[in-house]
Amino acid sequence: MTAPVFDRMAIIGIGLIGSSLARAVRAEGLARSIVCSDANPEHAARAKALGIVDEATTDPAEAAAGADLVMLCVPIGAYGSVAATIAPALKPGAILTDVGSVKQAVIEAVTPHLPEGVHFVPGHPLAGTEKSGPDSGFAALFPGRWCILTPLPGTDDTATRTVADLWRACGMTVERLEPDHHDRVLAITSHLPHLIAYTIVGTATDLEDHLRHEVIKYSASGFRDFTRIAGSDPTMWRDVFLNNREAVLDCLQRFTEDLTALQRAIRRGEGDVLFDLFTRTRAIRKGVQDARQA
Ligand SMILES: NC(=O)c1ccc[n+]([C@@H]2O[C@H](COP(=O)([O-])OP(=O)(O)OC[C@H]3O[C@@H](n4cnc5c(N)ncnc54)[C@H](O)[C@@H]3O)[C@@H](O)[C@H]2O)c1
Numbered sequence: 001m002t003a004p005v006f007d008r009m010a011i012i013g014i015g016l017i018g019s020s021l022a023r024a025v026r027a028e029g030l031a032r033s034i035v036c037s038d039a040n041p042e043h044a045a046r047a048k049a050l051g052i053v054d055e056a057t058t059d060p061a062e063a064a065a066g067a068d069l070v071m072l073c074v075p076i077g078a079y080g081s082v083a084a085t086i087a088p089a090l091k092p093g094a095i096l097t098d099v100g101s102v103k104q105a106v107i108e109a110v111t112p113h114l115p116e117g118v119h120f121v122p123g124h125p126l127a128g129t130e131k132s133g134p135d136s137g138f139a140a141l142f143p144g145r146w147c148i149l150t151p152l153p154g155t156d157d158t159a160t161r162t163v164a165d166l167w168r169a170c171g172m173t174v175e176r177l178e179p180d181h182h183d184r185v186l187a188i189t190s191h192l193p194h195l196i197a198y199t200i201v202g203t204a205t206d207l208e209d210h211l212r213h214e215v216i217k218y219s220a221s222g223f224r225d226f227t228r229i230a231g232s233d234p235t236m237w238r239d240v241f242l243n244n245r246e247a248v249l250d251c252l253q254r255f256t257e258d259l260t261a262l263q264r265a266i267r268r269g270e271g272d273v274l275f276d277l278f279t280r281t282r283a284i285r286k287g288v289q290d291a292r293q294a
């Protein structure tokens with residue numbers, strides 16, 4: 001792998017992921033100039049003040065103009081309007097790529113605006129936290145994590161390899177998947193867990209006053225873990241659920257059926273049903289930890 005060096009990299013949306021990338025690109029010397037744009041003028045100004053970008057603007061077209069690589073790091077609901085705004089500014093041969101948590105909807109939002117001669121390589125670094133904004137980013141977010149690229153049948157292979165090399169240079173392991181397959185896998189590994197966390201924390205805060213007070217006071221690690229996930233960015237996650245609707249609803253249907261089966265087992269006192277499931281899931285937890293350490 002030869003680490004790519006871009007003359008001008010544009011990052012549109014300098015929040016958690018955009019600013020983490022800017023920091024990693026700076027640290028690894030992957031761009032001669034990094035320019036960012038953010039709809040929030042305070043985020044653009046902060047990125048400049050932190051010294052993680054060379055230029056900052058609120059105009060995405062100004063940032064994208066002349067860039068050899070443009071990385072979209074905005075919430076998924078903003079992709080269509082950002083793509084339409086930057087399209088006339090993209091230079092021929094430029095690579096347009098992204099970090100969005102859903103891939104089919106991103107492809108549908110961006111491709112109608114794609115100018116001739118611009119290479120679009122959809123991507124998703126599987127790394128994040130519950131935080132948002134430019135101060136929350138860090139370069140160490142990426143090493144040792146997966147990045148999935150979902151190129152389309154007509155995507156230029158050189159452009160795909162360049163994007164893969166960029167993420168590898170940031171420490172990630174890169175794989176390719178079909179966009180709809182990506183969305184179905186992420187629905188169960190990422191989107192459903194977030195939905196469950198939002199629900200359980202919502203349920204706890206809807207309890208009567210005295211109970212709610214004690215839930216917060218005595219919250220041990222189980223509930224605390226859920227509150228971390230449920231503290232994730234509302235805009236980002238609203239857009240994820242609205243844009244991966246079918247895969248999430250399908251998972252949710254199965255989850256609801258399994259939950260109902262557990263409910264019945266508890267009511268009937270079927271300890272073996274509970275014990276067998278918990279034994280299976282404990283083995284899965286061990287497998288996940290072993291895979292992480294490998
Ligand atoms: N947070 C995670 O764990 C995570 C992980 C992987 C991928 N992603 C994806 O990364 C993208 C960004 O998420 P994030 O966590 O960095 O969110 P974030 O809220 O930290 O950053 C998003 C930034 O985009 C800006 N923005 C919003 N609308 C815009 C617009 N129309 N034009 C320009 N800027 C705009 C916001 O002001 C903000 O600074 C999302 O598409 C998300 O699905 C997030």
Ligand SMILES: O=C(O)C(=O)C[C@]1(C(=O)O)C=C[C@@H](O)C=C1
Pocket residue numbers: 100101125126127128129130189190191229232
């Ligand atoms: O660790 C977290 O806080 C995350 O939510 C990260 C996480 C995930 O679900 O694993 C969230 C969304 C992404 O698109 C990728 C990663």
